[in-house]
Amino acid sequence: MNIEEIRRIFQNAPFISALGIDLVSAGDGECATKLTIGSRHLQQDGFVHAGVQSTMADHTAGAAAGTLTGSGDIVLTAEFKINLLRPARGEALLCRARVINPGRKLMVVESEVYCLADSTETLVSKLLGTMAVVPLRDP
Amino acid sequence: MNIEEIRRIFQNAPFISALGIDLVSAGDGECATKLTIGSRHLQQDGFVHAGVQSTMADHTAGAAAGTLTGSGDIVLTAEFKINLLRPARGEALLCRARVINPGRKLMVVESEVYCLADSTETLVSKLLGTMAVVPLRDP
Amino acid sequence: MNIEEIRRIFQNAPFISALGIDLVSAGDGECATKLTIGSRHLQQDGFVHAGVQSTMADHTAGAAAGTLTGSGDIVLTAEFKINLLRPARGEALLCRARVINPGRKLMVVESEVYCLADSTETLVSKLLGTMAVVPLRDP
Amino acid sequence: MNIEEIRRIFQNAPFISALGIDLVSAGDGECATKLTIGSRHLQQDGFVHAGVQSTMADHTAGAAAGTLTGSGDIVLTAEFKINLLRPARGEALLCRARVINPGRKLMVVESEVYCLADSTETLVSKLLGTMAVVPLRDP
Numbered sequence: 001m002n003i004e005e006i007r008r009i010f011q012n013a014p015f016i017s018a019l020g021i022d023l024v025s026a027g028d029g030e031c032a033t034k035l036t037i038g039s040r041h042l043q044q045d046g047f048v049h050a051g052v053q054s055t056m057a058d059h060t061a062g063a064a065a066g067t068l069t070g071s072g073d074i075v076l077t078a079e080f081k082i083n084l085l086r087p088a089r090g091e092a093l094l095c096r097a098r099v100i101n102p103g104r105k106l107m108v109v110e111s112e113v114y115c116l117a118d119s120t121e122t123l124v125s126k127l128l129g130t131m132a133v134v135p136l137r138d139p
Numbered sequence: 140m141n142i143e144e145i146r147r148i149f150q151n152a153p154f155i156s157a158l159g160i161d162l163v164s165a166g167d168g169e170c171a172t173k174l175t176i177g178s179r180h181l182q183q184d185g186f187v188h189a190g191v192q193s194t195m196a197d198h199t200a201g202a203a204a205g206t207l208t209g210s211g212d213i214v215l216t217a218e219f220k221i222n223l224l225r226p227a228r229g230e231a232l233l234c235r236a237r238v239i240n241p242g243r244k245l246m247v248v249e250s251e252v253y254c255l256a257d258s259t260e261t262l263v264s265k266l267l268g269t270m271a272v273v274p275l276r277d278p
Numbered sequence: 279m280n281i282e283e284i285r286r287i288f289q290n291a292p293f294i295s296a297l298g299i300d301l302v303s304a305g306d307g308e309c310a311t312k313l314t315i316g317s318r319h320l321q322q323d324g325f326v327h328a329g330v331q332s333t334m335a336d337h338t339a340g341a342a343a344g345t346l347t348g349s350g351d352i353v354l355t356a357e358f359k360i361n362l363l364r365p366a367r368g369e370a371l372l373c374r375a376r377v378i379n380p381g382r383k384l385m386v387v388e389s390e391v392y393c394l395a396d397s398t399e400t401l402v403s404k405l406l407g408t409m410a411v412v413p414l415r416d417p
Numbered sequence: 418m419n420i421e422e423i424r425r426i427f428q429n430a431p432f433i434s435a436l437g438i439d440l441v442s443a444g445d446g447e448c449a450t451k452l453t454i455g456s457r458h459l460q461q462d463g464f465v466h467a468g469v470q471s472t473m474a475d476h477t478a479g480a481a482a483g484t485l486t487g488s489g490d491i492v493l494t495a496e497f498k499i500n501l502l503r504p505a506r507g508e509a510l511l512c513r514a515r516v517i518n519p520g521r522k523l524m525v526v527e528s529e530v531y532c533l534a535d536s537t538e539t540l541v542s543k544l545l546g547t548m549a550v551v552p553l554r555d556p
Contacts, residue, residue: 014179015188040153043198049154050197050216055190059182062189077189078384079408081220081359081498081545083525085518100543101502105383106356106410108500108543126517126525128498128545130357130408132384217523218547220359220406220498222386224379239404240363244522245495245549247361247404265378265386267359267406269496269547271523292457293466318431321476327432328494329472336467337460355467359498 001066003027009063021056023063029099031064036092048088048124053113057082057127060097061109065131068102073133078106080129088124090117097127107131140205142166148202160195162202168238170203175231187227187263192252196221196266199236200248204270207241212272217245219268227263229256236266246270279344281305287341299334301341307377309342314370326366326402331391335360335405338375339387343409346380351411356384358407366402368395375405385409418483420444426480438473440480446516448481453509454532465505465541470530474499474544477514478526482548485519490550495523497546505541507534514544524548 001009006026010016010033019041024032035041035056043049058080065075097111111127140148145165149155149172158180163171174180174195182188197219204214236250250266279287284304288294288311297319302310313319313334321327336358343353375389389405418426423443427433427450436458441449452458452473460466475494482492514528528544 009183012183013188014181015191016182018179019190040157042153043155044148044151045213045215047215049152049194050201050219051158051190051194052154054193054197054219055188058189058193074184076184076186076226077223079220079222079357079386080189080193081218083218083518083545083547084216085525087215100540101500108357108502110543110545123517126527126545128500128527128543130500218496218525222379222406222408224386239401240361247363247496249404249406262378265388265406267361267388267404269361287461290461291466292459293469294460296457297468318435320431321433322426322429323491323493325493327430327472328475328497329436329468330432332471332475333466333468336471340467352462354462354464354504355501357498357500358467358471359496361496362494365493 001069001071005071006063006066009066016059019055021059026063026067029064029068029102031060031097033060033095034092037090050084053125054082056093056095057111057113057125060095061111061127061129062131064097064099065107065109068099069133072136074136076132076134078130078132080127082125082127084125086124088115090115092116105133107133140208140210144210145202145205148205155198158194160198165202165206168203168207168241170199170236172199172234173231176229189223192264193221195232195234196250196252196264199234200250200266200268201270203236203238204246204248207238208272211275213275215271215273217269217271219266221264221266223264225263227254229254231255244272279347279349283349284341284344287344294337297333299337304341304345307342307346307380309338309375311338311373312370315368328362331403332360334371334373335389335391335403338373339389339405339407340409342375342377343385343387346377347411350414352414354410354412356408356410358405360403360405362403364402366393368393370394383411385411418486418488422488423480423483426483433476436472438476443480443484446481446485446519448477448514450477450512451509454507467501470542471499473510473512474528474530474542477512478528478544478546479548481514481516482524482526485516486550489553491553493549493551495547495549497544499542499544501542503541505532507532509533522550524550
């Protein structure tokens with residue numbers, strides 16, 4: 001998929017629009033995204049919810065995989081593992097994902113999520129996962 | 140924490156309220172939750188986003204761990220792994236989580252997410268993860 | 279594969295024979311194995327090495343998947359995640375694995391490893407993983 | 418721990434000696450190891466067993482964590498996730514591990530395993546995991 005098709009994946013995914021995850025760049029098995037942290041992203045102690053970080057890391061990884069598939073295919077998450085390294089609190093999250101093994105049917109991906117606070121970026125979570133490439137008609 | 144304290148974790152977590160994840164039951168290292176699927180939960184192909192399932196599985200597991208901690212402690216996700224077994228489409232998600240190893244500082248947890256469609260419940264994802272128990276003042 | 283074919287997977291895998299992992303039972307998406315703990319299985323502090331537990335949990339899960347495939351297919355581990363719940367020390371390890379999602383190309387599996395010490399079985403590790411089913415000629 | 422103490426972890430771990438996993442270098446949160454592939458490392462189809470790769474990736478990651486701990490502490494694997502990217506066949510495995518989050522009690526680590534065949538190194542597996550740092554007397 002080209003950058004316009006990737007952009008449409010962000011626009012046409014209501015959960016991603018609702019969270020405010022924006023596409024920054026995509027191409028050649030890589031993707032970067034950004035999210036401005038608001039109170040709606042928090043858990044009960046005032047930190048960004050693990051689910052927000054997971055969603056961002058997963059979706060960005062899926063888009064990185066999408067840059068390597070044909071437009072007749074869709075990308076579905078088969079599984080992922082994420083380590084939350086420290087509580088995340090700040091102004092924004094930045095995510096960078098890349099495909100580390102571009103198989104025809106399975107793509108292994110990794111993502112890093114950074115939290116921007118007081119002009120400093122800190123790695124807050126890391127994902128390692130597997131995306132399934134599936135024909136559009138047969139998910 | 141008792142059921143009222145667990146309930147407050149759901150009410151005081153803006154991301155969980157926004158998603159519409161409701162507490163069904165909690166106690167003795169277990170927790171169950173429910174979510175009515177709406178269009179805001181979907182990804183670009185009309186399925187429930189992996190991030191919604193992950194958030195629900197993670198938060199429910201955290202609450203299961205919370206039933207075994209004192210009220211001076213908070214529970215933070217250290218890491219989790221989730222397998223998405225099949226595309227999820229239907230009316231509601233149901234999640235059941237339990238602690239499989241109740242350590243003092245680390246609790247190993249698992250969650251299962253079921254999708255309810257046409258009166259049938261199908262297992263759609265499974266999480267295995269680790270929760271860190273941290274004193275309230277020192278996250 | 280039937281029980282005899284599964285048995286051959288244990289006999290023809292030199293690493294499994296060398297470790298002394300024995301097939302106990304197999305069928306219908308399930309498998310059980312056993313290992314008598316010896317000093318060769320230990321790490322530097324006298325506990326069973328995480329790698330021994332991982333190998334046993336992975337191989338038993340692969341065999342569980344194998345009970346559901348045709349004899350023209352082989353089963354390869356795509357990925358797994360394992361939680362080591364506590365240091366393992368005792369006389370034997372017992373492992374039980376089962377397929378929780380029997381896909382045609384991917385099977386999601388889980389395994390539990392128990393340590394037998396002083397006539398008591400304790401859960402020491404839990405695996406959640408994905409097996410790829412691949413035609414014999416095209417691994 | 419310094420390089421000599423790390424070296425002792427390899428010598429005093431019978432499972433690691435038996436597998437032939439050799440320390441190449443260690444320091445500053447990093448470690449590298451090597452293994453010459455023999456028939457005893459294989460599974461039933463002639464590939465290096467996932468358990469061998471897991472053991473190597475796990476132990477090397479534990480040693481990387483060990484370079485950052487005091488000598489009164491031991492490092493135990495809490496959990497790890499490994500993706501097996503492709504069947505591994507060749508002359509040797511090389512592993513490089515590093516700590517990506519050096520916590521006082523938990524260290525998040527990653528390892529990459531490369532297979533050397535016909536003078537070419539190929540990435541065959543990737544691990545993301547968590548090591549627990551535990552006082553010597555209280556594992």
